[in-house]
Amino acid sequence: MVRKGGSSRARMQKKHAQKAEKATSRQQGAIGRWHSAGRGMNKWQELYDLMQRSNVIVEIVDARDVDGTRVLTAERWADKKSMLIVANKADLLHKDAPLPRGVLAMSAMNKDPRAREKLLDAIMAITAIRPIKALFVGYPNIGKSSLINMLAKRRAARVSPIAGTTKSEQWVTISDTLMVTDYRGVYPEMEAKADLVRKGALNVQSDAEAYAYGFGEKILKSKHLREWCEKRYDVKLEHVKTGEEVLLAIAKRRGWFIKGGELNIAEAARSLVRAMKEAPEI
Numbered sequence: 001m002v003r004k005g006g007s008s009r010a011r012m013q014k015k016h017a018q019k020a021e022k023a024t025s026r027q028q029g030a031i032g033r034w035h036s037a038g039r040g041m042n043k044w045q046e047l048y049d050l051m052q053r054s055n056v057i058v059e060i061v062d063a064r065d066v067d068g069t070r071v072l073t074a075e076r077w078a079d080k081k082s083m084l085i086v087a088n089k090a091d092l093l094h095k096d097a098p099l100p101r102g103v104l105a106m107s108a109m110n111k112d113p114r115a116r117e118k119l120l121d122a123i124m125a126i127t128a129i130r131p132i133k134a135l136f137v138g139y140p141n142i143g144k145s146s147l148i149n150m151l152a153k154r155r156a157a158r159v160s161p162i163a164g165t166t167k168s169e170q171w172v173t174i175s176d177t178l179m180v181t182d183y184r185g186v187y188p189e190m191e192a193k194a195d196l197v198r199k200g201a202l203n204v205q206s207d208a209e210a211y212a213y214g215f216g217e218k219i220l221k222s223k224h225l226r227e228w229c230e231k232r233y234d235v236k237l238e239h240v241k242t243g244e245e246v247l248l249a250i251a252k253r254r255g256w257f258i259k260g261g262e263l264n265i266a267e268a269a270r271s272l273v274r275a276m277k278e279a280p281e282i
Ligand SMILES: Nc1nc2c(ncn2[C@@H]2O[C@H](COP(=O)(O)OP(=O)(O)O)[C@@H](O)[C@H]2O)c(=O)[nH]1
Pocket: 088, 089, 090, 091, 092, 106, 107, 108, 109, 110, 138, 139, 140, 141, 142, 143, 144, 145, 146, 147, 158, 159, 160, 161, 162, 163, 164, 165, 166, 182, 185
């Protein structure tokens, strides 16, 4: 017999998805036009659906901008009791930066087995339910796949500095009682492009220059960023006054010129935007 309209499970999923869409458009102020994803659902609907099928939500934020990298929609959908917030990339914080409070500070780069244990224990302590099916949620490039690999002690998920690498659902078995998966990076559609670039959530190529000027200016205003930039590029910025001059100093030090002997500011811009991903402040 051919059933019309699909199974009741499918209908339930659709209902949830519709609820999810309404909720996101309200919260995010986003109107229509979603990126369509698998099974005809947009990414927020897919996320909602995946959250329904998980019993623990691990939200990954950036330790350098904890509040700016929270996914508030997912937080609201999640049962607070079954949610853990992990502030990743804590290794990039400068030494005077206070460790973010109320979240678990981590570095996926930390090879010490105790770091892995700390994350594992925190996840296992969230609920008594077994097996735990933990969903890792967060901005693109925040380190979801890296943390999953840390737990798995192998390259189970693809890691890349390019935002948007994780495409499809893949559950990774960590132990008899823990399975984890990540969902591709999410962020509010209405967020400004410059902020998304700053947070590493958006890749830039040809328009790197536009962002690099602003970042250059930011470097001049922050003691830690200035020190970091001077060290990274082996440049002196004491007499440098503008973002453009930061780029020129970098190009000069690296010997980047274009035909005619002019400094290659575009090359410096691309380099600085790449380097931003490892800056001590974002
Ligand atoms: N320094 C540092 N880099 C990290 C950390 N976690 C991830 N990364 C880097 O950030 C980039 C994105 O990581 P990935 O795990 O692919 O992020 P995803 O998009 O959230 O899955 C990669 O270049 C990683 O090497 C961390 O804790 N510290």
